[in-house]
Amino acid sequence: MTKSNQSSEAQQLDANHSLQCISTPVMEDVNSSTDVAIEVEVTTGVELPQPPSPAVERRLPEHRPHVKWPGSSDKKLWETVNTDLTVTLLKLRGTLEKKMEKMADIIYEYGAMRFGVQEAKVRKGVPTPPVSRRQQEIKRLIQERRQLRKQWKKASEEEKEGIEALQDDVKTRLASLRRAENLRKRRRKKPFHKGKKWNS
Structure with missing residues (x-):
């Protein structure tokens, strides 16, 4: 074996030894540092900083x-x-x-x-729209018609003729009032025509 070969092998061995010597203390230092930290926490009672806990929900x-x-x-x-x-x-x-x-x-x-x-503003209830005389009369005639129906069922044949005449009169008046009430509602809902011009 020549001197050049011997010198190259010697350099490789020295390099391997140097790497082992460097790497071992580093690992030992890391382990020793963690051991020291654990010992400090156990012996002295000093708590290491913990990660922040999630925020508590507040009312x-x-x-x-x-x-x-x-x-x-x-x-x-x-x-x-x-x-x-x-x-x-x-x-x-x-x-x-x-x-x-x-x-x-x-x-x-x-x-x-x-x-x-x-x-604080006091909320007022929605006011009920006023009832017109026509609406009151319609309500009264409906009640009267129901009473006449009950009387007609209990009445004799002679009495039924007079009750039927009263029913016809109530029916006619009720139809006239309802027709006028529907016409009034239609007029209120009637839209304004854009093409209509006001007289100056």
């Missing part, structure tokens, strides 16, 4: 009357409001979440006490 606030805040053009008043609220909010103690929860209530109470709130 929506109840509906409150709107505050009568000043207009945006009143800059001086808004500067006073900003100063007052800043001083009040800086006095809050606790965590950031607690401060955020109280902030909305503090701002609302401040505005309500200083500027007042808008009164």
